[in-house]
Amino acid sequence: MAIKRVSVIGAGQMGGGIAQVCAQAGFDVVLVDTTEEFLQKGLGRISANLDRAVSKGKMSEEEKAAVLGRIRPTVHLEEAAKDPDIVIEAIIENMSVKQDVFRRLDELCPPHTVLASNTSSLPITEIAAVTKRPEKVIGMHFMNPVPVMKLVEIIRGLATSDEVFQVVEQMAKDLGKVPVEVNDFPGFVSNRVLMPMINEAIYTVYEGVATPEAVDQVMKLGMNHPMGPLQLADFIGLDTCLYIMEILHEGFGDSKYRPCPLLRKYVKAGWLGRKTGRGFYVYDQ
The missing domain is CATH 3.40.50.720 (NAD(P)-binding Rossmann-like Domain)
Structure with missing residues (x-):
């Protein structure tokens, strides 16, 4: 065929x-x-x-x-x-x-x-x-x-x-x-690896370890990522990130996939990233 x-x-x-x-x-x-x-x-x-x-x-x-x-x-x-x-x-x-x-x-x-x-x-x-x-x-x-x-x-x-x-x-x-x-497993490969990294980056902001700018700088300059995880999360859409983390959490039943409370708070506030003009960064509409 x-x-x-x-x-x-x-x-x-x-x-x-x-x-x-x-x-x-x-x-x-x-x-x-x-x-x-x-x-x-x-x-x-x-x-x-x-x-x-x-x-x-x-x-x-x-x-x-x-x-x-x-x-x-x-x-x-x-x-x-x-x-x-x-x-x-x-x-x-x-x-x-x-x-x-x-x-x-x-x-x-x-x-x-x-x-x-x-x-x-x-x-x-x-x-x-x-x-x-x-x-x-x-x-x-x-x-x-x-x-x-x-x-x-x-x-x-x-x-x-x-x-x-x-x-x-x-x-x-x-x-x-x-x-x-x-x-066929929850998140396949791409999101099973990517989303917990993004979620952990959000936890570092939530726990006061570093600012979003600092987290992204570490990952770009130290790990050679083309885009920092929080910038990427804003690009993907924080609602989408939350949804995928919930699928991983439910699918595997493992606490390591628990969505960060700050991610939930931003989504409830309507701060979804680029598409709404505000997420971890503020964007000109």
Whole structure:
């Protein structure tokens, strides 16, 4: 089986980025979201990304137009499920919402369609369980920002077939990404390692060990990280960080994954990072 037609569910930062790299790789893409407003915002982000590539001489105006021409937006899930070879879901990190979408996709999509989730931490096996094709359900966790970052975690569910894994692995390579096989555990590899580090960095601020600026300087200059953990947390979104820590805490039942009280306090205050203008740092809107 070869992938030719792709549908992406969700036109947000991740979904839009996935649609962009698929279209750049020559795939025909249907991009779906719940409202016309969300779709237009997503297409605007894609266009802005492509404009930067044009300004840097990495792409011509004609190539940009061709990429945008391969993306068809719609607010109808039925249209996105009509004839795709793969559907990549990139919506909110909420199990019940994802299961509802996968249940509908399973009913609407042709039997050959692979159903992939861009979830960053939720169990693929549990998502697959609501479908009648668990062997065709897989995790395809892209990194943010999608057009820039090379890694894609490919996560096998309990029932994912070898054939489906190989097809998705090859697709990731066709997108210019580096696929890494990961088994289905909470947080996979990326967030199981990253989020406890971020959480511990928050604890150092909470306990008065150092300021956010000092923590980030130590990790950038001492550990050669390109971005400090608190700056990164603001970029990811503190609500997302909290949610993933809660998934790890619940999934493993280990106190080492307990979210820092300061993280909870910031989220309750609406200080979610860059997207709200304030997190561990203050941003100009």
